[in-house]
Amino acid sequence: MTTIQLPSPGAIPDTIEGRPASDNYLTHTRGILSWIFTLDHKRIGVMYMWSVLGAFLLGGTFALLLRTELLTPGPTITASADTYNQWFTLHGAIMVFLVIIPSIPAALGNIILPIMLGAKDVAFPRLNLFSYYLWVTGAVLCVVSLAMGGFDTGWTFYTPYSTTTTAGGVIPVLTAAFVLGFSSIFTGLNFIVTVHKLRPPGMTWFRMPLFLWAIYATAIIQVLATPVLGITLLLLIVERTVNIGIFNPSMGGDPVLYQHFFWFYSHPAVYIMILPAMGIISEIIAINSHRAIFGYRLIAFSSIAIAFFSFIVWGHHMFTSGQSALMNTLFSAISFSVAIPSAVKVFNWIATLYKGSVSLTTPMWYALSFLFLFTIGGLTGLHLATLSTDVHLHDTYFVVAHFHYVMMGSALIGMIGGLHHWWPKIFGRMYDERLGTIACWIIFIGFNVTFFTQFMLGSQGMPRRYYDYQPEFQVYHVISTIGSYIMAVGFTLTAISLFGSFFNGKKAPANPWGGRSLEWQCASPPPFDNFAKAPRVGDCYDFSVVHWDPKLGGYRVDESNDPEVNPAAQGTKAAH
Amino acid sequence: MTHQILAHTASQISALAAFAQTGAAEPTPPTFWMPVGASTISQGVDHTLDVINWICYVFFALVVGLTVWFVVKYRHRTGDKFRTDYPTHNTPLEITWSVIPTIIVIGIFVVGFRSYLDIYTAPKNAFDIKVTAQKWAWSFQYPNGALSDDLYIPAGRPVRLVLRSTDVLHSLYIPDFRVKRDIVPGRYTYAWFQCDFPTGQPGKTPRDPNAKVVSGPEDDAQAHTLFCTEYCGTGHSKMNRYVYVLDEASFGQWMTDQSQWMDKIPEEELYFKAGPKIFARCQQCHSLDGTVGIGPSWKGIIERVKAYPIVGDGKEYGTWEDYIRTSILVPGKYVVPTYGNVMPSFKGQLNDKAIDAVLGYMQQLEKFDTKTGKLKAEFDPATGIKK
Numbered sequence: 001m002t003t004i005q006l007p008s009p010g011a012i013p014d015t016i017e018g019r020p021a022s023d024n025y026l027t028h029t030r031g032i033l034s035w036i037f038t039l040d041h042k043r044i045g046v047m048y049m050w051s052v053l054g055a056f057l058l059g060g061t062f063a064l065l066l067r068t069e070l071l072t073p074g075p076t077i078t079a080s081a082d083t084y085n086q087w088f089t090l091h092g093a094i095m096v097f098l099v100i101i102p103s104i105p106a107a108l109g110n111i112i113l114p115i116m117l118g119a120k121d122v123a124f125p126r127l128n129l130f131s132y133y134l135w136v137t138g139a140v141l142c143v144v145s146l147a148m149g150g151f152d153t154g155w156t157f158y159t160p161y162s163t164t165t166t167a168g169g170v171i172p173v174l175t176a177a178f179v180l181g182f183s184s185i186f187t188g189l190n191f192i193v194t195v196h197k198l199r200p201p202g203m204t205w206f207r208m209p210l211f212l213w214a215i216y217a218t219a220i221i222q223v224l225a226t227p228v229l230g231i232t233l234l235l236l237i238v239e240r241t242v243n244i245g246i247f248n249p250s251m252g253g254d255p256v257l258y259q260h261f262f263w264f265y266s267h268p269a270v271y272i273m274i275l276p277a278m279g280i281i282s283e284i285i286a287i288n289s290h291r292a293i294f295g296y297r298l299i300a301f302s303s304i305a306i307a308f309f310s311f312i313v314w315g316h317h318m319f320t321s322g323q324s325a326l327m328n329t330l331f332s333a334i335s336f337s338v339a340i341p342s343a344v345k346v347f348n349w350i351a352t353l354y355k356g357s358v359s360l361t362t363p364m365w366y367a368l369s370f371l372f373l374f375t376i377g378g379l380t381g382l383h384l385a386t387l388s389t390d391v392h393l394h395d396t397y398f399v400v401a402h403f404h405y406v407m408m409g410s411a412l413i414g415m416i417g418g419l420h421h422w423w424p425k426i427f428g429r430m431y432d433e434r435l436g437t438i439a440c441w442i443i444f445i446g447f448n449v450t451f452f453t454q455f456m457l458g459s460q461g462m463p464r465r466y467y468d469y470q471p472e473f474q475v476y477h478v479i480s481t482i483g484s485y486i487m488a489v490g491f492t493l494t495a496i497s498l499f500g501s502f503f504n505g506k507k508a509p510a511n512p513w514g515g516r517s518l519e520w521q522c523a524s525p526p527p528f529d530n531f532a533k534a535p536r537v538g539d540c541y542d543f544s545v546v547h548w549d550p551k552l553g554g555y556r557v558d559e560s561n562d563p564e565v566n567p568a569a570q571g572t573k574a575a576h
Numbered sequence: 577m578t579h580q581i582l583a584h585t586a587s588q589i590s591a592l593a594a595f596a597q598t599g600a601a602e603p604t605p606p607t608f609w610m611p612v613g614a615s616t617i618s619q620g621v622d623h624t625l626d627v628i629n630w631i632c633y634v635f636f637a638l639v640v641g642l643t644v645w646f647v648v649k650y651r652h653r654t655g656d657k658f659r660t661d662y663p664t665h666n667t668p669l670e671i672t673w674s675v676i677p678t679i680i681v682i683g684i685f686v687v688g689f690r691s692y693l694d695i696y697t698a699p700k701n702a703f704d705i706k707v708t709a710q711k712w713a714w715s716f717q718y719p720n721g722a723l724s725d726d727l728y729i730p731a732g733r734p735v736r737l738v739l740r741s742t743d744v745l746h747s748l749y750i751p752d753f754r755v756k757r758d759i760v761p762g763r764y765t766y767a768w769f770q771c772d773f774p775t776g777q778p779g780k781t782p783r784d785p786n787a788k789v790v791s792g793p794e795d796d797a798q799a800h801t802l803f804c805t806e807y808c809g810t811g812h813s814k815m816n817r818y819v820y821v822l823d824e825a826s827f828g829q830w831m832t833d834q835s836q837w838m839d840k841i842p843e844e845e846l847y848f849k850a851g852p853k854i855f856a857r858c859q860q861c862h863s864l865d866g867t868v869g870i871g872p873s874w875k876g877i878i879e880r881v882k883a884y885p886i887v888g889d890g891k892e893y894g895t896w897e898d899y900i901r902t903s904i905l906v907p908g909k910y911v912v913p914t915y916g917n918v919m920p921s922f923k924g925q926l927n928d929k930a931i932d933a934v935l936g937y938m939q940q941l942e943k944f945d946t947k948t949g950k951l952k953a954e955f956d957p958a959t960g961i962k963k
Contacts, residue, residue, distance in 0.1 A: 081810050154807050160761060161744040161808060166916050249762025255745060256760060290652065292664040298674075320747065321758045322765045325696045329689060336681035343635075343677040344670070350642050351669075355662035357652035368643065375639045379632040382681070386628060386688030388621045388695055392754045395747060395805040459609045459625075461751025463805040466813035470801065541664075548655050 024428070028528035039125035042526060044132050045110030046426065049419075051135065052107050055098040056412075060491065062091035067450075067484040070477045073469050081467040085152040086167070088465060092155030093173065097180045098139055100407055101269060103415045104276035105222070106135070106187045109215050111426055113191060115519040115526055116209055118535045119198035122190045131190070134183035141176035145169030154465060156266070157233070159247035159258045163240045171237055178233045181226045184272070188222030191215055202537035206300070209517045209540045210286075210293065213300040214279025217307040221268045221275075225311070229265035232258065256321055263314035271310040273407055275303055277414025278345055281367050284421050285349050287515045288364040289356030292541040295348045302341035309338045319390045328387060335385040342378050346371065361513060362436035366417025369444045370410055377405030380455065398458025404451045413443070416494065423498060424508030428525040431501035439497055443490030449483025509554025514546045521557055603752075603773050614800060614821075615753035616770040620691035622754075627687055631680060695755070698768035702736035705729070709739065709746035709759045709804065710920040712811025712860050712870075722835035723925060725857050726778075727802055727819045729771065730827040736768040742920060747806035750819055758806055775799050775821045777830065793818065810870055810918070814860050838929050846929065847936025848943065848951050848960040854926065854934055855949040861919070865946035871915060874938055875946075886910060897935055904931060 025042045035043055065087050069076045078084060110128065114121055122128050145151055149168025153161060157177075162170060195208075195216050208216075235246050236258070245251025247258040286293040293299065315323060315331030323331075349371060358364070380402045383389045393399060424430050457476040462469060469477070511520040517540040522530060538545070538559055549556040604613035609629070610622050650659065705727070706717040716724045729735045739748060739759040746759040748767060757767035776783065776797020783798060793799070799818035808815065822830055841849045855862075861870035872880070881896040892910070893899040902909050904926060907919035926934070937944070943960070945952050956963050 081813065085807075085809070085812075152809065158745055158807070164744065165809065166918075249760075254762070256763075289650070290658045291662045294663065295665045295670050298665075298670050320756050322760050322763060325692075328692070332688065332692075333685055336685050339681050340674060340677050344674050346639060347673045348670075350639065350646065351663075351666075353643065353646035353650060355659055356646070356650050357656065357658040358647050358650045359652050359654065360647070368647065371643055372640060375636055379635060382628050382632065382684055383625065385681075386624060386684055387692030388617075388688050388690075388754075389625050389628065390688075391692070391695055391756050392621055392625075392751070394756055395749070456609065460606075461611050461749070461801070461803070463749060463803045463813075465807040468813040470816075543658060544660060546658075550655065 023527060024523065024525040025528045026427075026525050037129075039121070039129055040528065041114050041121045041125065041128060042111050042426075044125075044128050045107055045112075048102060048110055048132055048135065049107040049426075051132075051139070052099055052103050055094055055139065056103075059091055059094035059099055060488070062087050062094065064484060064488060066091060067481040069467070070469070071481050073471055073474060082152060084467040085465070086150045089152055089154050090146075090150070093151075093177070094142070095407075096155055096269070097177050098135075098142070100273045100411050100415075101180075101184055102135060102187070103412070104280065104418065105191065105215055105218055105272070106131070106183070108280070108415070108418045108422060109187070109191065109276065112422055112519055113212060113215055114194065114198070115522060115530050116212060116517050117195065117198060118200040118203050118518045118531065118537060119194060120529050120531065123193035123197055124190050127186050128190055131183045131186035134179050134186070138176040138180035138183060141172050141179065145172035145176065148172055156262060157236060158262075159236065159239070159253070159255045160249065162236060163248050171240060174233045174237050174240075178230050178237075181230045181233075184222050185226045188219035188226075191219040192223065195219075200534045200537060206297065207537055207540065208300075210282035210296070210299055210303075211276075211279035211517075213303050214275045214282070217303040218272050218275045221272050221307050221310060225265045225268035225272075228261060229269075232261040232265070235261075256318070256323070259318050259321055260314070263317045264311075267314040267317065268307075268310040270403075270406070271306055273411040274414075275306060277370070277411045277418075278303065280414045280418035280421065281349065281370050282345075283515075283517070284363045284367040284417055285352050286541055287421075287513050287543075288359045288361055288367070289352050290359065290514055290543045290546070291352065291356040292539075292543070293348070294351035294354070295344075296541060299345055299348050302344050305341040306338060309334070309341070313338060316385055316390070319387060320394050332385055332387045332390075336382075339378065339382065339385070342374075346375060346378070359513070360437075362431075362433045362440060363417050363421035363513070365437050365440040366413055366420060369440060370413050370417060372444075373405055373409030373413060373447065376452075377402060377410055380405065393458060395464055396458035397454040397462045397464055400464050401451045401454035401458060404454070409447055409451065413447075416443075419498070421513070422519070423501070424512045425519055425524045425526070427501065428508050428523075429501040429505035430508045430512065431497045431505055433497075435493060435497040435500070439490050439493035441490075442493060443487055446483050446486030446488075446490050449486060450480050451483070453480040453483065506553070509552045511546075511555040511557065512553075514543065514548070514555035516540050516543055516546055516557060520555075612752045612800075613754065614771050614773055615750075615755065616772065617691065617694050618752070618754045620694055624687050624691050628684055631684065698736045698766060699734045699770075702734040702768055703730060704736050704738055707737045707739045707748065707759075708742060709748070709815075710742040711744065711808055711918060712804070712815040713857060713920070714748075714802070714804075714815070714817050715925055718831050718834070720831055720835050722831050724834055726799070726817045728827065728830055728834075729819065729821055731774045731821045731823050732770070732772045733824070734768055734770040736766055739765045739767060744808050745806045746804050746808050746815070749803045749805040750800055751803070752800040753819075756805060771800075771821045773821060774823045774826075775819075777820055777822055777826060780826075811860050838927075838933070843932070845960060846933040847940050848955070848957075850930065850933035851937030851940075852944065852948075852950045854930055855937060855944075859949060863946070864941060864944060864949060871919060872912065874941060877938055884912075900935060900938070901931055904934070 025040055035047065038044060065077070069078060069084055146169060151169045151173045152165060152167045153170060157174065195212060238244055239246050239248060239253070243251060245253040247253040247255050249255060282293060282299055313331060313335045315327055316335040319328050383393055384399065384402060420436060453476050457473060462473045508524040510522065510524050516538065518535050518537070521535065545559050546555050546557055604619060604622065606612050609625065613619055613622055704719065708715040714725060716727050737748065739757060741759040741761040743761060745761070747756060748759060749756040753769045753771060755767050755769045757765050759765060778793065778796040781797040797820065799820050802817050802819050804812060804815035838850050863869050863873040864875055866873045866875040878896055881899050886892045893902070905921060905923045907921055908917045911917045943952060943955055944950060951957055951960070954962055
């Protein structure tokens, strides 16, 4: 028995007549082909999830190689600076294009968004599957690139280095990033249409859980910004293959133009990474505080505001590039505007804890880690948006530390938190929460040891992308490397706790954390077509109808007293 | 609290203004965050950083403090009843915490903008030094034609660097001066700074253990470090040199000596008096002990060149000297297939006399230390003959 019959009259039936109770999307059809050609958003999401986690393992391995090499100045584990340069390039490219950008929208978003919305699937299931295979093509092209001699351009592919380097794998990897861009565009397009068109009756815009708002804002950026990356990479390929001068000054091109194009995508891309994580954190914090999220509308609007501002701040990556002082000043001023909606979100999350009933579950520990790490990542953004301090800090380890706090400490920690949040829903199994929480703590400690050190390293003047360094920086590098090993232990424990759930995990109840949004009202794992009949949509942040049921080992949504759902119960809600 | 932050910000701004007027008496010592501050703008930058840091400390403490407090106070255990007395929104509060950060970031912008103007605008009387960056070396050219691999600047005078690159992007970064500027091929960019505090001069001023400026070559005078901070390939992390600040008189003397330093050396002494200095430029890529680096080792290079099929009677090159000379001036003309075509041309940087010095150096390699490239101790530095 993998599904649990909800006794309450308000719950949605999780079985369909004539179909066995154990029927769910994982068991509905069998065989490898039923996965390869599936059009089910949940299966596509699960395939994305394993693929992204595989890429994360690979990118993480390169990170450990980098950190180990930096234990001592000069050669440590490789005597070749070229090898080191390939490692950091691979680490960056894999983590950005194959892991963080697709991680939340394409993996968790695919699985959860339609169910949360109350839809049977995304708007374009075939496009969804196509987008997954584009991801696979991108990943394969990365491997082809390695076979052809790899690439040492840095993940930013700055010209003229990228068009003149002798490394053999540059064109395959540019093609990979181009293809991955389309994978991202299609996912975004799918989600925009799904949110606009497939909301069931009652799911108004301001009824949508904040995760949906975040994914929606993300999808807009994906669709509007990613084509710019596509055309830029294409121009780079053209320049490298047929020597048409677009960016290379020796052929009449302009390398700073490339930087404008690249950051016009890649700055919004930072918000493609962080916004979905913010959505997850809104969900985890509200559900584990068992109270209405504080300032719902302000959080929703701040997602849209961040998406908007993300398009007009790209120039802050180029304060030292030779851009004019006037441009620098304008970009600096606008960049600060991103700080405001970000700060507002943090304040709202904290206010949600106030007078809540805070359950310290494993996902909640990740959400609290996120709050801590995102605050540091966000605040250090002030140093980099400020003109005079950025001139000193630009292209040093300070920047490395800052974006790891945001991209890893926030986006990836949010992703891992979301994984723990929805794992029981996705696979119908509970993981060992004790082990999961310990792992979270170890990752948190390891992360800070690794990356906080790098703030000092950078502000003391250590440039980034250095294979060799001055001996006075060694103490910081050693501490940072130790931190990375601690993190590796933490992630290993996380993997043990999650995979262990397949072997000795309890069967998950439909609603283990006490959520109210629709995905918690269908079975764990969800049935093949999510909802037998259109679900009733209540206020997803009204937890007064959610009750702990010891018999289920989980929570039960009893809407019989909710006047919105059951008009006969008028007035009883207030007495609750 | 907000009031305090604003007051603090205001006091920092006035402190900034005060510093701009008076200047400091000595380099600011390194702190937890920042390295030695030795330029006229470094204190402005450091104060901006301090302002931002304090704002960060306060907000960080606020966020973490409230989070921990609420989590502990409102901790819930499974099965307990949920609290229901919570507020769902509070418009005045939400407006307040949108407006306060807005005011604060405007303040930070203004402080940062003011100190940026100082960084950006070079004074009119600045002393120009032309800088050429190439994979993976720096070349500094002074108004009298003198060339150097390390940067020498006069103390107490604004210096403007005119930057150009012959290949890919580079970036000039002197942390102690808080200066950074990308070097873009096909464009000229500028960086300027002024340092009022002389460092030592290699070969003339010994290290002072009490000096605030502590970096610099181990066996030489103190100096500030100069880095390349825009990724440029294999030798990127080795593309760093030193900055020596000399008082006005020594700087003039140094510049004159530097422009003529080879002229005074007799032809037969070139290899041991000029050779090691030139080699210091080459050792990023070439070794003396047979280790293969980015380029071939100089150990045994003459024999290897003579054995190449393209050198010798009736071939492209008549003599090994021709081949080496071409490799220095037109490096891409013939590249041994196991190496990349990455060597920059030294045309205009090494004249005939300097090339003669290199050729002589290669012929007498056994007299030189393979690590430092300098004459071994058993040879007399004045004559080059064994003591």
